[in-house]
Each structure stands twice: as C-alpha cells, then as structure tokens.
Amino acid sequence: MPLFTRSAPTTPLDGVDLILADLDGVVYAGPGALPHAVESLNRASDGRALGYITNNASRRDTTVAAHLRELGLHTEPHDVVTSPQAAMRLLRDRIPAGSLVLVVGGDGLVFEVEKAGFRVTRSADDAPAAVVQGFAPDVGWAQLAEAAYALAKPEDEGGIPWIATNTDWTIPQARGIAPGNGTLVSAVHTAVGRLATVAGKPERPIFDEAVARFGAASPLFIGDRLDTDIAGAQ
Amino acid sequence: MPLFTRSAPTTPLDGVDLILADLDGVVYAGPGALPHAVESLNRASDGRALGYITNNASRRDTTVAAHLRELGLHTEPHDVVTSPQAAMRLLRDRIPAGSLVLVVGGDGLVFEVEKAGFRVTRSADDAPAAVVQGFAPDVGWAQLAEAAYALAKPEDEGGIPWIATNTDWTIPQARGIAPGNGTLVSAVHTAVGRLATVAGKPERPIFDEAVARFGAASPLFIGDRLDTDIAGAQ
Structure with missing residues (x-):
C-alpha cells in the first residue's frame, strides 16, 4: 500500500x-x-x-x-x-376505517381526516371514536370543551384515543410570539387528567x-x- | 358564683x-x-x-x-x-384612570372595565396600558395571541401589567368538566414567559x-x- x-x-x-x-x-x-x-x-x-x-x-x-x-x-x-398526516397513521392503528373523529383544529386537519377515510364531527354528543387536535387560528374554548367532554373517560376505562398533531409551546407570528398548539392541548389535559399521543416533532x-x-x-x-x-x- | x-x-x-x-x-x-x-x-x-x-x-x-x-x-x-370587580381594584392601583385596557374575555368583563372608567380594546396594536383576562365561552386563540403580543415585554423592562380574574383550572358545565380560565391564562404565560397577577380566589x-x-x-x-x-x- x-x-x-x-x-x-x-x-x-x-x-x-x-x-x-x-x-x-x-x-x-x-x-x-x-x-x-x-x-x-x-x-x-x-x-x-x-x-x-x-x-x-x-x-x-x-x-x-x-x-x-x-x-x-x-x-x-x-x-x-x-403532523396531521402522521396523526392519521396513529388514528388508523387505533380506530376502524370510516370511524367518526372529533376534530379540534381547522380546515387543513379536516382535509387530512377526510382524506384518510374518517368522518368528521365537531360535537362530543356524536359519540366520536377518537379526538384529533391541531392548531388553527380559530380554535377557541368551545372546541377545547368539546374535546374535554369527549375525553372525560380515561383510555384504560374504555375512553377514546386522543391524538395531538404536535405540542409546540409557541408559534411565531408576524406580530410576535403567540401560544402554540401545546398550550391548547395542555388546556384539555388539565380538564381531563390524561395525556394526548403526539404525532409531530x-x-x-x-x-x-x-x-x-x-x-x-x-x-x-x-x-x-x-x-x-x-x-x-x- | x-x-x-x-x-x-x-x-x-x-x-x-x-x-x-x-x-x-x-x-x-x-x-x-x-x-x-x-x-x-x-x-x-x-x-x-x-x-x-x-x-x-x-x-x-x-x-x-x-x-x-x-x-x-x-x-x-x-x-x-x-373576580372582575377585584381585578378593577388591581387595575386602578396600577394604571391611570381612563387608560386603554386590552380585554381577553366576554361582555361581563367588558362591562366592569368600562364601569371602572377604563376604555376597552381588543387589539395589541392599540398600545393598551394593561391586559385583563377572564373566562368567556367565546375566548379563543386569537384573543390569547393579542394578549401575548401586548405582554411581550417583561414588566421590569417597561412592560404593561397583566391581571387575570382567576386561574381556576376547570369549569363545571352541564355536559362535563371543561378547561377553566387558568388553562387560558397559562397558554399566554407559556408564550410570554411571565405570570399574571390574579384577582380571584x-x-x-x-x-x-x-x-x-x-x-x-x-x-x-x-x-x-x-x-x-x-x-x-x-
């Protein structure tokens, strides 16, 4: 050599x-x-x-x-x-195709839920098979409360799965640093005493x-x- | 005797x-x-x-x-x-009469703010002198983001006061336990890295x-x- x-x-x-x-x-x-x-x-x-x-x-x-x-x-x-696409992978593992899913989030998330073959509801009264939660600017307390009602029962007592697209604590906006999806997931967590499965980074x-x-x-x-x-x- | x-x-x-x-x-x-x-x-x-x-x-x-x-x-x-009345006592101690106050909350809180002689805004762009935050069913991310923009500067660097009516973690509703004002205050806290002064129990x-x-x-x-x-x- x-x-x-x-x-x-x-x-x-x-x-x-x-x-x-x-x-x-x-x-x-x-x-x-x-x-x-x-x-x-x-x-x-x-x-x-x-x-x-x-x-x-x-x-x-x-x-x-x-x-x-x-x-x-x-x-x-x-x-x-x-992260909504990753959330759909988790949902497919946990609930039957075509199930009704309570969406906390906006049109982008609804689009993925429907593309994945699930049906969308906004009300806990419809007995959804899962909750999926992502950020959208129009998410408010009323949507968070629907999630809390749907998730009242712990998963080990027959409660439904809860998937969060991500739990980023902040979201940078043109006007400053705003609360991210993590803060809205945390609000539901505080009410129901259980944790979401997180799809995103x-x-x-x-x-x-x-x-x-x-x-x-x-x-x-x-x-x-x-x-x-x-x-x-x- | x-x-x-x-x-x-x-x-x-x-x-x-x-x-x-x-x-x-x-x-x-x-x-x-x-x-x-x-x-x-x-x-x-x-x-x-x-x-x-x-x-x-x-x-x-x-x-x-x-x-x-x-x-x-x-x-x-x-x-x-x-708790909004108690919040007004705190506001009067901290900002001049007639100041502009950014309200996160509903009509009940707006009513007290105006009765206390302050003026109400919903936008951080109006350079409010304080933020007051209370629960109302229509509070959502957009209101929380306005609070975060207005509270970006720490109070010891010239930032404005932030008063929360209360920080109850849950709020009992007819349909179940929902996230309380504390969760929404916490969302803003996470974005701005500072704590509110709390008026309520x-x-x-x-x-x-x-x-x-x-x-x-x-x-x-x-x-x-x-x-x-x-x-x-x-």
Whole structure:
C-alpha cells in the first residue's frame, strides 16, 4: 500500500439516502428563504431523496410544496410530511376505517381526516371514536370543551384515543410570539387528567411516517430547535 | 358564683360581622340550591352582613343577585363580589384612570372595565396600558395571541401589567368538566414567559375587595374547595 494514499474524504451525507429538512428556521425564517438554504438543499438532494417535515397543522402539503417551489426548491406535495398526516397513521392503528373523529383544529386537519377515510364531527354528543387536535387560528374554548367532554373517560376505562398533531409551546407570528398548539392541548389535559399521543416533532410518529413514505434506510434530519427537532431525530 | 352556671355556648359565628359565601358547591351545585343552604344562610345573616364571592367572570353582579333571589336568598347586586370587580381594584392601583385596557374575555368583563372608567380594546396594536383576562365561552386563540403580543415585554423592562380574574383550572358545565380560565391564562404565560397577577380566589384581592366593601372587621368565609376557597381565606 503506497505511503501517501489516503481514503476518500467523508462528509455528513455519505451513505444518507434521505434528507429530511425542517421548514421554519432551516428553509425560511419569516417570508423569505434563509441565505444559501435553497442552493444547499438542491445540491444535497443530488442522488438522494429530499423531504420536508412540518408540525404546522393549518397548511396542507400542497400549500407547503407550492411555497417551497416559489422559494426555488424542486418540491412536490408528496415530499412534504405534515403532523396531521402522521396523526392519521396513529388514528388508523387505533380506530376502524370510516370511524367518526372529533376534530379540534381547522380546515387543513379536516382535509387530512377526510382524506384518510374518517368522518368528521365537531360535537362530543356524536359519540366520536377518537379526538384529533391541531392548531388553527380559530380554535377557541368551545372546541377545547368539546374535546374535554369527549375525553372525560380515561383510555384504560374504555375512553377514546386522543391524538395531538404536535405540542409546540409557541408559534411565531408576524406580530410576535403567540401560544402554540401545546398550550391548547395542555388546556384539555388539565380538564381531563390524561395525556394526548403526539404525532409531530419531537415525537417519533412524524419521523416514522417520513421514513416509511420514502422507504429510506439512512435518513438524515436537518433541524434548528433542540426541543422539537434534535430530540426527535435521535 | 353558683356552682352550675356556665358561660353562654359559643358558635363559629360569634363575633363574626360578615359572612362571605362561595356560590358553586355552597349555595348551589347545578341548577337548584343545595339542601338547607338557603335557610341556613338567611338565618346566619341575622344581625350581620352576608356577601357572596365568585370567580366567575362571565356573569354580572346583577345577574348573580337575581339568581340568588330566585333561590330564596335576600341578595342585592351590592352583596355580590366578582373576580372582575377585584381585578378593577388591581387595575386602578396600577394604571391611570381612563387608560386603554386590552380585554381577553366576554361582555361581563367588558362591562366592569368600562364601569371602572377604563376604555376597552381588543387589539395589541392599540398600545393598551394593561391586559385583563377572564373566562368567556367565546375566548379563543386569537384573543390569547393579542394578549401575548401586548405582554411581550417583561414588566421590569417597561412592560404593561397583566391581571387575570382567576386561574381556576376547570369549569363545571352541564355536559362535563371543561378547561377553566387558568388553562387560558397559562397558554399566554407559556408564550410570554411571565405570570399574571390574579384577582380571584384563592388570591387575596377578591377577599380584600369584599372586606373593604362591607367594612368588616371579622369576616368568615364559607367555601367548599381546598384549592380555590380554603387556601385563599387564610
């Protein structure tokens, strides 16, 4: 073996077959893309899959993909994994197809619930088979109370499952930092004394959903928040 | 001194010049009065003042008094001390008369804010001098977000005061246990990283307001909840 031969240099991308990127803080922060984000992601995706995962429960995958294409990324709706989609994976494991689901959230979540083959109600009086809760700007106490009524019975006493898309404590808005879905899930938790199963980052289901969708063996996740991103990717 | 004379028997009411009674769980539980509650309270009020204190921020004193009269109690609006009224005492100590106040809550709270001589806004963009937060069924994320924007600056850095009528964790409703005002205050707290000053039970301001209004020297408080009633009366 020659004295000065060395092995090829390695990079963090060697052997990686799927890159999963967070959106807020990685691709953009506010309206525009972060410097170098678009070129770097487009280059890194040469020869491997590139997906995006987002805890945001109020935008559909098509809307997210359109936004990313505007920024210069080559993104299709299939490349976007949302926390409502991960929540549907959990629901399918727990309740029969076609069941009635009480939705706390907005149109984006309703869309996914119906696309997954479930029926939607807004009232605990309809005896739903599960509650799914995600953020939307029009969520208020009345929706939280419906969830509390539907979840009054503990799950080990025959109570129904409760899936939260995510429990982000804050949500950055143009006018400042606002309370996130975690605070609204917590409000219901306080009333019912039980915890939701969480689909989004940093919990596993959204990573499982992404890895399953892309059939990846060695995914790499790019995030910026220790609490929601780094913890979940491990 | 005759051998068998004894002093007059004492009762818990000896020396008491004001009885303050909680409403839910003391006067009524659900639609009707509790057994013996009305006769006992009417009898106990012979020769002393009888007042009622309530954390409920969605009913006015006139509405509460009318309800109590329907149940057979001799109650005037002046006898009812609400957590919004106690919140106004706190506001008057902290901001100038006529100031603009951001209200998170319903008509009952707006009524007290205006009666106390303040002006009401619903938007953080109006640069309010304080935030006051109470329960109403139509409170939702949008109102909580306005509070968070208005309270972004810590009070020791020139931020504005934040008064919560109460922080009851749950609120009993006809259909079950629902999230109380405490959960909605907590949502804002999570976003802004600071705590509200609380007017209602078990905090002191509502008791101070009642004692001041009746000019009492030896009040006795009748409550049923260890967390909100007993702790505060001590």
